[in-house]
Amino acid sequence: MTATGPEFTPRQNEVLASALRLVVEGGEKALTTAAVARAANCSKESLYRWFGDRDGLLAAIVAHQASKVRVPHENDYQLSASAFRERLVTFAEDLLTVLAGDTSLALNRLAIGQASREGSPLGRLLLERGRLRIATRARVLLEAGAAQGHIAAVDATEAYRTLYGLIVRDAHGRWLLGQEPEGTEADFAARANLSVDQFLTLFPPDAQDTGHPAG
């Protein structure tokens, strides 16, 4: 059951924050138990007592940070078309900002680098506690928009994935591979606006009940 989060003591959170900094700055290679102990002013013995082993520490880092993914739970109903569009644009900007951030990139690289192992628990953690939450938030918004006739009423997951593709395209992949996110905030805003325009073009509100917006 995992009880939705044993969480950690404040001290342990401090240590995890230090460990996260190491990962962000130097990648997985920099995350040795000795380095964490030194950076966090704690003993290796404590690390092992708290997190079991190195893998447990990695998992704790990801879980700790992913738990900070707080999606704003706003009321999406009774939105005008323009307000709905504004919500989508904000979502797009937030998504780009998060994905281009040091922390997100570092944790994704960490989890992806370990994903060859069977089970790939880090990847699952990131998928379930990071991406899934964001996707859920967006789906709620999209379903509300559909209910109010702002967009075509189709499968929210399909619609969300299309929206994601239009917003992110291949940028995340390029960033993960080391290409600098040259995007300024203004660029992100422009990208967000354009992708939402495109999304609304593909899912126009007038479609009566056809499941395929572009068929």
Next chain:
Amino acid sequence: MTATGPEFTPRQNEVLASALRLVVEGGEKALTTAAVARAANCSKESLYRWFGDRDGLLAAIVAHQASKVRVPHENDYQLSASAFRERLVTFAEDLLTVLAGDTSLALNRLAIGQASREGSPLGRLLLERGRLRIATRARVLLEAGAAQGHIAAVDATEAYRTLYGLIVRDAHGRWLLGQEPEGTEADFAARANLSVDQFLTLFPPDAQDTGHPAG
């Protein structure tokens, strides 16, 4: 200058193929010099003579495999609208098939896992010899299509990135994180068709010269 590829001897290619198998099956952790030497029936000394050090071996693996990215250089002109669309669908299917493949995923994971290092040569290698080639091929196709009036004549790079986003969405990210590509060939074909439909909706041929297809 790098002379577009010093390439390797047949024997060295054999060794690189063995090394690639190790990476695909066990990730970077499985790629120890001893394991490569054992798997390829060669000596560690030869490995170091040929590839310099472990990083050189990694780079050689990526370069070797990336050099196999052979984009079909077809004649894209004098295509009917339906033939042009068919080309796009084929491209989409090929892209999904490649990205979902074991080898691509393993090499991307490898390069991404190392991308924290400054310079991230593996990432650059993959970007320049893999993604860039594919993008170039697609851009040529798109420019031809635009020249023949099959799609709106806009910046080919922008159009390609949108096409990529519509085809791949967040699937690549999920796969990289360890989620199984549940897609069968039929699923890929359906996805390819739908994404091309969406793309053609966003870049309709009738637009005279507006740079913004959805603005």
Next chain:
DNA sequence: AACAAATAGTACCGTACGGTACGGTTCGGC
């Protein structure tokens, strides 16, 4: 046949790192 170059196989070295043990210190409970 003689020789040189390349290579397989193995043994070896140094180090870095995961994990453990231990002494000294702080801190809360009684």
Next chain:
DNA sequence: GCCGAACCGTACCGTACGGTACTATTTGTT
């Protein structure tokens, strides 16, 4: 003030791995 738990800091251990050295064997050349 006393005790035990938790914890820091450090020292320590075993191993795995990157990289090197050496020998035996093959291969190609003259």
